[in-house]
Amino acid sequence: MSYSDTERILLNSQREGQVSRFRFWVMLTVPLAAILFQVYVPLFFQFLGFLEMPLLVVVYFALMRRSPVRGLIAGALVGLAQDSLSKNPLGMFGIDKTLVGYFAASVGVRFDVDNAVIRFLLAFFFFVFHQFFYWVMARALLAQQLTFEWQRTVIIAALNAVVGISLFHFLDRLRQSV
Secondary structure (H helix, E strand, O other), X not given: OOHHHHHHHXXXXXXXXXXXXXXXXXXXXXXXXXXXXXXXXHHHOHHHOOOOHHHHHHHHHHHHHOOHHHHHHHHHHHHHHHHHHOOOOOOHHHHHHHHHHHHHHHHHHHOOOOOHHHHHHHHHHXXXXXXXXXXXXXXXXXXXXXXXXXXXXXXXXXXXXXXXXXXXXXXXXXXXXX
């Protein structure tokens, strides 16, 4: 084994050890606030209807906790709570955000997710993934004839990623110091 292989293993084990911890009230109130934002704010400010705050919260907590199981559970809980308050069939957001939480946590294990550019790209990618998978499920499970608008999705993904960078920076301040 060469020195660079040892160094690479050491860096990977150090990165895996940097799991962020959050207080219980943060883990409870932030997703709840994001869901309430998603449901009620577009009623009064229609121009903010493009924001997918629960998705951004799931991506953030999954990336920071770096545990696929915890990301999966967070995505399922947030998605089902969002389903219960929306007009969509129960389970659509639950399934979608469960997958996003799992994959985001899996990415968080592999990459340094404290970099703003990486966070922007991941927020962008997971928004597109979320929209595409929701479209697939609506067509396959509900037999809805929806069209997937790539241009609109990419623009809204970029806007959500920009908002996500600010949200992630705010949520970084709520991390528990170890």
